Amino acid sequence: MPEGKIVKALSGFYYVLNENGLVQCRARGIFRKNNVSPLVGDEVVYQAENDKEGYVLEIKDRKNELARPPIANVDQAILVFSAVEPDFSTVLLDRFLVLVEFNHIHPLICITKIDLITNEQHNAIELYAQAYRTAGYEVILTSSEKETGMQLLSPHLENKISVFAGQSGVGKSSLLNTLKPDLELKTNDISTHLGRGKHTTRHVELIKVGNGLVADTPGFSSLEFTNIEAEDLTFCFPELHKASENCKYRGCLHLKEPKCGVKLAVESGEIPHYRYDHYLDFLQEIKERKPRY
Template sequence: MPEGKIIKALSGFYYVLSGNETVQCRGRGVFRKNKVTPLVGDEVVFQAENDKEGYILEVKERKNELIRPPIANVDQSILVFSAVEPSFSTALLDRFLVLVEYNQIKPIICITKMDLTNSEQYDDIQSYANDYRQAGYEVLLTSSETEEGIKDLYPFLEGEISVFAGQSGVGKSSLLNVLRPDLELRTNDISTHLGRGKHTTRHVELIKVGDGLVADTPGFSSLEFTDIEMEDLNFCFPEIQQKSEECKFRGCLHLAEPKCAVKLATENKEIPVYRYEHYITFLQEIKERKPRY
């Protein structure tokens, strides 16, 4: 049986890339019975009735999957956040980072619209970028308008399956248009009434960029920690996880425990206060989460 990778899912059809051919497939009823929904990025076995149409028979085991956006087998996530319009949010970025880290996907932070910043905003973004680099993250400062920093992004995409994710209106589609001008992806300005971007990407699709595949995804601005437990959160903040090894008590949650190295490092400004505060906020959110039945 032929095998391939789902590169697009739209209106009940799955477009499977097999070699140099793309075959439009439907899922067999067995998937509904087994509650398995094929996702973009899935490696699948399919049966082709002809060279253009077929049926997916099997979804191979996934190394990871995301729910929002719905995609599987991702190597890395390019977290696209704008410096302005909408304003840069460390709280939202940290939320994305936690979910990406939890799914064992390498995050790369890409801050767009640097050309729109004034000197004060520019300095603020540079300061935040330094904080995240200090924590071990790759941070790129870019502009789709001037193409600043775009060439620095290409090497990260080579040979990888990357998902572009972030709040709507931050310039994901504009960034992809610079990387692949022939795409001519639709973009929209920020809604002045809502203060956020209008959704321009309606479905998830893997697009070839150089020797890699990149997913453009619908924008979204709310994420929930549905599967993450309190003891997991520590590992989703690299600098907190590193310092936690010096805590007196194993399993320290860095709340009110004595001789907590993380709290001490925060007081000494070795860990940014906002990162620690977000950790505590997320911890409380997980603690208060309604149990699933």
């Protein structure tokens, strides 16, 4: 049986890419019966009715999957955040990072619209960028308008499935249009009244950019920590996890426990206060989450 990768899902059809091109497939009823849906990014076995049509028979094991956006086997998430319009938000970035880390997806932080900021704002953004780099993240500063930083971003896309995700209006589609001008993805200006953009992307599709595949998605429509437990959260903050090796007690949640390595690292300035504050806020949110039955 032939095999391929689902690169687009739309209106009940799954478009499977193989070495000869695209085959439009429907999913067999057994998937619905087992409450399983094929996802963009899935490696599948299919039965071909002809060169252009067929049926998905089997979904290969996934290394990860996201519910919203619905995509599987993601290698990395390009987290796109603007320096301004809307303003750069560390709390929103940290929320995205936690979700990506929890799903075992490699994150890359991309800060856009640096052509719109003053020297003072640029210095502030550089300080944030350095803090995240110290935590272990790669950070790239870009401008689609000036095509700044594209030479740094492009190599990261090679031979990977990448998801572009972030707040509405930060320039995800503009970035992709700059990387691959023939895409002509729709973009919307920011609403000055709301201070945010409108979603311009309607479905998940993997687009070939260089030798990689990129999903321009509507972003995470849910940023809730539904499946993350309190004990998991430290692992989603790399610098906190590293500092926790110096905690006196195993299972330390870095709240009021004595001789906590994380709190010592915060006090010494090794970990920025805002990262620790966000950790505490997220921990409280997880603890107050209503139980699911």
